[in-house]
Amino acid sequence: MEARRRDLRIPFPEDFENRLTGRRVQRLWRRAKYIMADLDGGETLVIHLGMSGRIAVYTKGNGRGLGAFHYETAGGEIGRGKHDHVVFDTDAPARIVFTDHRRFGLMTIVETAVLESHKLFKDLGAEPLSRQFDAEYLKGALRNKKTPIKSALLDQHVIAGMGNIYVCEALWRSRISPKRQAARVKAVQIDVLAPAIKQVLREAVRAGGSSLRDHRQTNGELGYFQKVFAAYDREGQPCMRRGCHGRIKRIVQSGRSTFYCPTCQVY
DNA sequence: AGGTCAACCTGAGCGC
């Protein structure tokens, strides 16, 4: 592997390449917005894509079954772009490229046994798609939170893995105003919100994510969830809820865009 | 202690 640029959010240590070269990935998994690759030898490669990061898999020669685009046909030399920061060549054979023009992403190596207590992970909230996450969990997590519900759901310590798009969509589906103070969202609304969160995420994953600008799946294909946005990025357009004649409004909360329908998101 | 906001960095898109 090769680290072509080492100053991502957490600068790479001197021995970064040495610790990764020749290692075998034993398990690939996810926690919050972090991608985890457990390696033989008891270490885990932790990856975050930030806002603009991308991982693409290019098959080489007879690479099979990866659903990836071909190394030879992708045009130009793969992994030599201005923002191609880390390049892995695997036995597959395949080339895996981490690209991030904004460098908000990160890669770091953590001892697998102490992952849970690492500062990046120790205070994370529940996984929204886990059984642990339900309305009761959410009620507890929002109790005493004075921040608006929109900001609370983006807080990774409350619930791990929700981004701006999916928070907006889940609130729209639940008819909850993004401006409502988190602790003041009624219990019956949280009973609606918790399953709506799971539903939005499941649908988005199935659609391959949301390609607003440059999001790509690892095989280079676009995500399609943006085609079914009801609120996000629809400022000024009619609300899609049956019987609602409102228009989607854009406001800024905690420095982030919120899209919602002021006519029907009233709880 | 909890909440808010600027900063990190680059590129795209827009109006002029």
Place this chain on the structure above:
DNA sequence: TGCGCTCAGGTTGACC
């Protein structure tokens, strides 16, 4: 064509 401005899928740390 180019300049200047605004905005972007996220997180952190400094400050109130």
